[in-house]
Amino acid sequence: MEDKVLLRIRNITKIFPGVKALDQVSLQVEVGEVHALVGENGAGKSTLVNIISGVLRPDSGEMTLDQRKYAPANPRESQILGIGFVHQEMALCPHLSIAENVFIGRLPRKLAALADFEKARVETGGLLKKFATDLDPKTKVQELTIANQQIVEIIKALSLDCRLLILDEPTSSLTEAETENLFQIITDLKSRGISILYISHRLSEVFQICDRISVLRDGGLVKTLAVADTSEDEVISQMVGRSIEAFYPAKHPNAGEEILRVEDLSCGKKFQHISFSVRGGEILGLSGLIGAGRSEVARALCGIDRYEKGQVYLYGKKIRFNNSYEAIQSKIAYLTENRKTEGLFLKLAIKTNIVVTSLKTITRRKLVDRGKEESLTRKYIEILRIKTAGLQQKVLNLSGGNQQKVMVAKWLAINPVVLFMDEPTRGIDVGAKTEIHYLMRELCNRGIGIVLISSELPEIIGMCDRVIVMNEGLKTGELVGEEITEENIMRLAAAKKNKIA
Amino acid sequence: MDRNLGEQTIKRGLEKEGMLAFLGKAFALREFTLFVIIILCSVVLSFFTPHFLTGANISTTAIGLAADGIIAVGMTVALVLGGFDLSVGSVMALSGVVAGSLYLSGVNIWLAAFVALIFGMLCGLINGYFIGHVGLNPFITTLGMMSIARGASYVLTQGSPLSLPGIARSFKFIGGGRILGFPVMVLIYVLIVIIMDFALRRSTALRQVFYVGSNEKAASLSGINVSKVKTGVFFLTGTLAAITGILTLSRFTVAAPNAGMSAEMRAIAACVIGGASLSGGEGTIIGSALGVILLALVNNALILLNVSVYWQDLITGMILISAVLLDFFTHRSSFLHK
Numbered sequence: 001m002e003d004k005v006l007l008r009i010r011n012i013t014k015i016f017p018g019v020k021a022l023d024q025v026s027l028q029v030e031v032g033e034v035h036a037l038v039g040e041n042g043a044g045k046s047t048l049v050n051i052i053s054g055v056l057r058p059d060s061g062e063m064t065l066d067q068r069k070y071a072p073a074n075p076r077e078s079q080i081l082g083i084g085f086v087h088q089e090m091a092l093c094p095h096l097s098i099a100e101n102v103f104i105g106r107l108p109r110k111l112a113a114l115a116d117f118e119k120a121r122v123e124t125g126g127l128l129k130k131f132a133t134d135l136d137p138k139t140k141v142q143e144l145t146i147a148n149q150q151i152v153e154i155i156k157a158l159s160l161d162c163r164l165l166i167l168d169e170p171t172s173s174l175t176e177a178e179t180e181n182l183f184q185i186i187t188d189l190k191s192r193g194i195s196i197l198y199i200s201h202r203l204s205e206v207f208q209i210c211d212r213i214s215v216l217r218d219g220g221l222v223k224t225l226a227v228a229d230t231s232e233d234e235v236i237s238q239m240v241g242r243s244i245e246a247f248y249p250a251k252h253p254n255a256g257e258e259i260l261r262v263e264d265l266s267c268g269k270k271f272q273h274i275s276f277s278v279r280g281g282e283i284l285g286l287s288g289l290i291g292a293g294r295s296e297v298a299r300a301l302c303g304i305d306r307y308e309k310g311q312v313y314l315y316g317k318k319i320r321f322n323n324s325y326e327a328i329q330s331k332i333a334y335l336t337e338n339r340k341t342e343g344l345f346l347k348l349a350i351k352t353n354i355v356v357t358s359l360k361t362i363t364r365r366k367l368v369d370r371g372k373e374e375s376l377t378r379k380y381i382e383i384l385r386i387k388t389a390g391l392q393q394k395v396l397n398l399s400g401g402n403q404q405k406v407m408v409a410k411w412l413a414i415n416p417v418v419l420f421m422d423e424p425t426r427g428i429d430v431g432a433k434t435e436i437h438y439l440m441r442e443l444c445n446r447g448i449g450i451v452l453i454s455s456e457l458p459e460i461i462g463m464c465d466r467v468i469v470m471n472e473g474l475k476t477g478e479l480v481g482e483e484i485t486e487e488n489i490m491r492l493a494a495a496k497k498n499k500i501a
Numbered sequence: 502m503d504r505n506l507g508e509q510t511i512k513r514g515l516e517k518e519g520m521l522a523f524l525g526k527a528f529a530l531r532e533f534t535l536f537v538i539i540i541l542c543s544v545v546l547s548f549f550t551p552h553f554l555t556g557a558n559i560s561t562t563a564i565g566l567a568a569d570g571i572i573a574v575g576m577t578v579a580l581v582l583g584g585f586d587l588s589v590g591s592v593m594a595l596s597g598v599v600a601g602s603l604y605l606s607g608v609n610i611w612l613a614a615f616v617a618l619i620f621g622m623l624c625g626l627i628n629g630y631f632i633g634h635v636g637l638n639p640f641i642t643t644l645g646m647m648s649i650a651r652g653a654s655y656v657l658t659q660g661s662p663l664s665l666p667g668i669a670r671s672f673k674f675i676g677g678g679r680i681l682g683f684p685v686m687v688l689i690y691v692l693i694v695i696i697m698d699f700a701l702r703r704s705t706a707l708r709q710v711f712y713v714g715s716n717e718k719a720a721s722l723s724g725i726n727v728s729k730v731k732t733g734v735f736f737l738t739g740t741l742a743a744i745t746g747i748l749t750l751s752r753f754t755v756a757a758p759n760a761g762m763s764a765e766m767r768a769i770a771a772c773v774i775g776g777a778s779l780s781g782g783e784g785t786i787i788g789s790a791l792g793v794i795l796l797a798l799v800n801n802a803l804i805l806l807n808v809s810v811y812w813q814d815l816i817t818g819m820i821l822i823s824a825v826l827l828d829f830f831t832h833r834s835s836f837l838h839k
Contacts, residue, residue, distance in 0.1 A: 342718035
């Protein structure tokens with residue numbers, strides 16, 4: 001048993017100012033096993049793999065690699081010792097070729113200081129063939145799909161003779177076919193005795209590909225489970241520390257008055273002839289494949305982008321928003337899908353983030369009224385149960401789920417009548433996701449109309465009272481109640497244009 | 502806003518930990534560190550040269566730094582916005598020259614100064630229009646304005662300074678007078694710092710600058726009128742530059758076309774030393790003022806210690822880089838913290 005262990009982690013503790021990110025974590029990765037690391041955002045997964053790969057140093061505890069003491073001082077040292085790390089956000093140089101990326105920083109040399117590109121190409125070509133890809137090592141990385149870029153990252157790690165490969169959320173931007181291909185590669189690597197540390201939110205994948213699962217919660221290791229002896233439900237309850245009986249709150253049977261009506265909305269090729277209405281107390285889903293035009297419709301309605309033709313009525317009155325400010329004045333909110341690039345002010349405090357939409361209400365004689373600012377912030381931190389060290393904490397230092405809640409808070413602060421939520425639970429942990437789902441239903445019960453845009457079919461099916469399906473910029477159908485099934489949505493999402501008219 | 506965080510940190514430090522830990526946390530506050538450095542420098546300097554602690558030396562140094570200081574106030578706000586204004590030094594010169602030329606052609610000096618102020622505001626508005634509404638890059642736009650304003654100053658003066666004989670005493674008072682022994686120009690500077698520091702922390706209008714500087718897209722989607730905020734900030738930098746130009750004119754009673762040469766660079770350096778970030782969303786007026794004071798103090802030291810003035814730029818540069826390095830090492834851990 002002992003000699004099978006590749007990496008042994010013993011009592012690792014890491015403390016950041018104000019947070020114990022890891023608390024006495026111990027686990028072992030065996031030779032040739034696929035070991036999953038799961039946990040909610042903020043559970044300590046990233047910190048742990050950053051320690052393994054030498055980005056961070058632990059405050060206490062030790063690691064051994066092949067029975068030898070292992071304490072990498074930097075990522076480069078960990079690479080030399082055989083640890084490969086494929087980051088969630090790809091760390092490739094888009095303007096360089098595959099070969100140059102694989103050999104980045106250590107291109108083989110020939111005469112004097114000249115790089116031997118030929119040798120790099122041949123070696124890269126050899127590695128690419130092993131994965132049965134027909135990629136040309138000379139291709140520039142920017143021309144590759146995300147899946148192929150990931151393969152380049154994996155090859156880069158393998159070319160360094162890696163024995164432990166860390167994959168951080170590898171499937172988050174892959175299609176199903178690409179995911180299958182990746183699993184093929186993982187199986188192949190495993191048969192060659194390479195160990196894999198697999199970080200993912202998607203439990204179904206973890207169960208499909210992994211041998212053992214280590215569950216982290218609040219910086220501590222809860223348990224390491226063998227996949228064969230456990231179930232998804234058990235893992236989820238270990239992750240959140242309680243069992244989640246139902247993922248989705250009960251639906252609300254009767255919707256109220258119509259709040260927003262859209263007629264024949266068109267904008268070039270982005271979307272055409274879109275008509276629908278949003279009623280108070282209902283969750284309306286906008287479904288369809290990525291690129292079907294769902295977000296575009298919502299953004300145009302909320303004054304962020306333009307539309308060319310069509311009418312919008314708010315409480316029966318014709319209206320058109322030219323910018324977000326006007327939409328906010330009419331209490332129409334759009335929760336963006338791009339949390340970091342257009343949702344949050346990462347460098348600013350939680351408090352400052354939440355009040356941004358309510359500057360008018362917290363202003364007295366041109367000055368920010370600190371009392372009002374604080375009470376408003378506290379109110380929403382409580383409602384949304386945002387976990388924070390204080391109102392002044394920078395949003396940057398929050399976990400993904402809590403960041404998402406801060407974004408929701410700033411929109412709730414305007415007391416919206418219609419709330420567009422674009423991918424509101426993407427990339428956040430199970431616990432926060434459920435909390436947001438329950439909150440959405442509660443808002444509905446108070447009479448708000450919610451429009452949910454989601455690429456996750458179970459979320460659309462579990463949450464929505466009514467669903468509009470789009471394909472290639474057109475509305476291909478509307479489903480109500482029992483009709484909302486995976487089959488029906490997929491059929492409409494793939495419907496051809498000529499079928500609709 | 503950062504200062505609030507600092508104050509909280511200090512409070513917590515006092516409650517929970519000992520004096521050492523408290524000092525460690527206080528030093529994480531840029532303003533406090535700067536303040537201590539300035540005091541230390543002054544103490545050391547007064548040992549080396551008895552002339553340093555004389556009223557005459559201190560008030561001359563203070564008058565000298567007031568001009569750079571007022572410009573740095575505007576620059577801080579521009580940096581918080583995530584931009585900067587390279588034209589401030591030239592706009593300062595232009596406003597002095599406009600006022601001077603008008604005065605020489607017979608216009609009342611106060612009216613001339615008012616017109617010069619309008620000129621400076623216009624320069625700021627033009628910058629603001631191109632940056633905020635058209636969407637041009639602040640570097641290029643203000644670089645262009647820097648050249649235009651400087652060029653206009655040379656054209657108006659034919660290249661040589663205009664001396665203004667017989668100027669009204671009341672006008673000379675704002676740049677050269679004293680109230681209870683304090684130089685008026687320094688009092689004006691202190692007043693501007695106090696008002697603007699408060700406004701940047703507390704006013705809703707300037708709060709919006711932090712939002713735009715931190716994430717422009719998010720600010721826009723949250724209903725903030727980004728174009729208006731940007732225009733407003735460059736209006737402010739232009740206005741403060743014009744005020745500086747008029748005060749300098751009053752102080753020397755000479756309208757020099759080369760006034761405020763590279764004032765924009767000194768201002769940016771002082772702001773960054775004071776904790777502002779070129780990537781926006783951070784900075785305080787007090788911090789920038791302390792930065793200006795530190796740079797002025799070092800220059801004063803060089804003069805008193807009979808070091809060649811040519812060392813000034815070299816040492817300013819070294820202080821700037823040290824400040825950025827300090828920032829990097831004190832804040833690096835928080836960047837890695839996820």
